[in-house]
Amino acid sequence: MSRPELRISSETFRANIEAVRARIEPSTLMLVLKDDAYGHGLRWAVETAVQTGIRWFGSYDIRSGLEVRRIAGRDARIFAWATSTDDEIDEALAHDIDLGVGTREYLSRVIARAAVLGAPARVHLKIDTGLHRNGVLPEEWPEALAEARAAERLGQLELVGVWSHIAEASDAEDDEAQTAFLDAVRIAGESGPAPALLHLTASAASWWRPELRGSVSRIGAFCYGIRSADGPELEGVRPVASLSALVEEIVDGAAVIAIGSFDGLPSTLSGMPVGTPGGTRTLAEIGQTTSVVEGWPGAQVGDEVMLFGPGESGEVSATTLAERIDSVGEEILTRLTPRVRRIVRE
Template sequence: MTAVLRVSRTALRGNLASLRARVAPAELMLVVKDDAYGHGLANVIPTALAAGITWIGAFDLPTALRVRALAGDEVRVFAWMVAGDESLRAALDAGIDLGVGDPALLDEVVRLAAARGVTARVHLKIDTGLHRNGIRPEQWPDAVARTAAAQTTGALSLEGVWSHLAEASDDEDDAARALFEQALATVREAGLPRPRAHLAASAAASLRPEFRYDMVRIGAFSYGIRPAGGPGEDDLGIAPVGALEAEVVEVRDSTAVLGIGALDGLPSRLGGRVRALSPAGMVALDHVDDLTTSVAAWPGASVGQTVRLYGTGALSATDLAEAIDTIGEEIAVRLSPLIERRAEDDVRTR
């Protein structure tokens, strides 16, 4: 394998510092789904801990357990796709905070926690219109009442109330926030201690202060992945953390062939639409097939030289994404796990 994703600890630290300053006093939960957006949990978690991050959003249980193994008990780990008795038992034993968006799942968590003699840390999710699971507003008062009853027995501790935003328009997000406020009011009326409120992800957290509440869940922006069609990295105070590079494996008349192709994550539609960074400057990315990627050759191109396909000094993952009408996250997470992720103190233009 001639390709590598260089992961800059310096850029990650800088992004986290910039984002935390922007969203303060809300706390930043670093989201690490899809193996830290393709950058590698083992590369990201130690740097995040050293930067003072105390909450990690893991999405699913296998990721949550990997985070717990890497971080120990230094952080709170939040997972919101956990179901089934075996998975719930593992989550409870590992002290994972559980996002619960279904009344039946709430009952299961309470039952298993009581049986194991532990207190489940639960974040109730209200459906604010996105319909990405979440307890329906008409079911919310009953779910809160059952939560209050379980808290009195010690089987449950309500640690948070949360939801997702569609981020399709300000009007839709404002309507979602109104539902969220109603859900928080129901919790207060039930006499429960005030839980953490977290509604916003990267975009809303960065751009709309009223959506920040107590905590924000930030994934893509932490890795320097800006939104397609949105503000630039400089406007957001972030920089790309990952830089994808591949070596030249063959030089033909007018092209330099790289040992990375669509099977390793680059969409074939990128051919002819973007540029890459060669030792002689930016060159056209000509073609992407299953096994190789070809770029326009430069004077002196030779086998073993390195081309940067995205990252510092080259186009960003979102630049590539915009060329094919998708989002930067897709470019980052589709890279083959066979490609080495290499953490470095800094990743400079080579």
């Protein structure tokens, strides 16, 4: 059986990055790389992004950040925001990785490890603006700042940034989050040198709410051409990846293709439209290792069926598929197993 292919366009990725940068200027783009660059491959994403001049990477965790450092070199700035072990903190400090810190406990551990190693930690302190996804509570913010400033005076820490996550549930809630964020920034500035790196927004809010952007915008999905679920299309941005599988046999006029739920294709996506040489057809059934597509005139073994992509063969995007099962486009991409061959095209 032939293997399905996830075809990845470097040209499209570069064009998306440029479109996003133009949209968010003068805010600086931090390219987010979580989940192996949303299933596209971390090494490819970093190498390609460096070619476009990207210097800020959001790795999520320190382990991924270390890999980014090996690929991108010493000039890149890397932000890892997952709360980590002491050993991971040591690695981050040794390899010049910025740390996102969202709890008093984690802040104390980062300072302690910096004191032991004699290497100051570059810290972005996170304020909880209402999402309750980690973050120092507003009532504890002055105490957290006092601890950070004390460590700063001892040469153990550099408070370089203030950041947060927002819910992106409604404009009103996001406005409230910005108010809380700006208040935290004000208090930070009163406690010492004002942090230069302020980042509140991820993909959707960075794109549509310019008034919420800080000096940095953390954007992942949109750079890969993955729009928000139930959101509009993005001007100048196209899907970077397309998924294809070959016809293995023709049975009663239907085409059996070489991809199934064992390859990471959710079985609940049966009934979705796919692209074929005969135009858009329905994916009628998703089995464990093969699937069945509604036939078309002249269908034959070896024909290519596009499961998702930019729409050039009648297929829809990964996000459009995800909306059918109340999910997001990145889930469709990150579920794909190693049996799906990754093919990079310039």
